[in-house]
Amino acid sequence: MVNQIVHVAAAVIERGDDHILLAMRPDDKHQGGLWEFPGGKLVAGESVHEALSRELKEELGILVVDSSPLIRIHHEYPDKNVLLDVWRVTGFAGEPYGCEGQEVRWVKRENLTHYEFPAANNPIVAAARLPDKYLVTGVFATEEELFRRLHSAMALGLRLVQFRAPWLESDAYMALAEIMAGVCRESGSTLMLKGDVSLLLEDWVDGIHLTADQLQRLRSKGWQYCGDKLLAASCHSDIELAWAAAIGCSFATLSPVHQTASHPYAKNLGKTLARAITDKAVIPVFWLGGMGEDDLGSIKVNGGQGMASISCWW
Incomplete structure (x- = not known):
């Protein structure tokens, strides 16, 4: 049986001082306890940008102002296939915080490799560290x-x-x-x-x-x-x-x-x-x-x- 593809919008949120925002996955979720780039699943009829805007407002309390595509990653887990649509967010309104009680942290770009992510996020870490x-x-x-x-x-x-x-x-x-x-x-x-x-x-x-x-x-x-x-x-x-x-x-x-x-x-x-x-x-x-x-x-x-x-x- 072929696993259904889960389409996820994720954000590399950048601050002007070369820091990037990470969030901790809740322990009761898939890959819980690991760090991730904020975002979530698309719902029926949503574009990636619409899903990203909704998720960041719900999870972090911010409004997306400026964003652009960064990378798309297909990843197969034993129990699911994931398509990560990742966007770089360089402008936002509001101060991000864990609206759902999750820990969030600003991390220096160069220190991203010091954090443990789900395997599907590793190419995002590489992309976030690279210029265009x-x-x-x-x-x-x-x-x-x-x-x-x-x-x-x-x-x-x-x-x-x-x-x-x-x-x-x-x-x-x-x-x-x-x-x-x-x-x-x-x-x-x-x-x-x-x-x-x-x-x-x-x-x-x-x-x-x-x-x-x-x-x-x-x-x-x-x-x-x-x-x-x-x-x-x-x-x-x-x-x-x-x-x-x-x-x-x-x-x-x-x-x-x-x-x-x-x-x-x-x-x-x-x-x-x-x-x-x-x-x-x-x-x-x-x-x-x-x-x-x-x-x-x-x-x-x-x-x-x-x-x-x-x-x-x-």
Whole structure:
């Protein structure tokens, strides 16, 4: 017998000081005693936004003012299947409190991983910690140009950066990467490196972004990452996104959505297929390829975490 799908609207409620609101699930409910992102089940005829507004008023006593889609998660429990429609709430009226007697707590974004959530919430934690723009570095002729472009990007508010420079020898790449990591941390940014997963053991490394070939090899070996640093992968299909989730990736890129100058002969996914693939994913997905900042809203509506790009910000 196939379990009925329970459709739930949930909210990542953000305060201006980079804190996020969590609520404790009552002991007598499914997964009781764990922390969660507030929300509840849709009733017949409700849209996700209507359900979210109703639930947050009933549970927390607040009115939703500004919100946008964040991530959709399908999760199978032994006794039920859940579809979590998660929205980011950045504006609300009122001071939230536990209207039903539940404990609520404002938590620093960086400390979300210190709390225990139902398994279905883990991708939401990852999405809540990530921005909606992911810079991939492009061509640079000199070290001076590299850091000038990096500083310019961070001045635009870019907080997640992948250092991609396949033309460099390994030693030269790593020497620049270590300097870049320090610069990024000073500005509150996170630097993702290209390279072997063993780099995750280095104290100064924030995260690693795997190629599709690396992803396939690690999956075939049954390798799995259980650390707290960021691990990402380049994916081009729903199968590769499933592999990325299986080995413990925090997020992935999906490409190419549209044609790009860097990969002119690659087969483009197009928005319709990209949406269908993203909807199956259980980790946050950045769309990559042939898009500009004007596409960011559309990407989010279609289930993406945001946009990855070289040309937009480099």
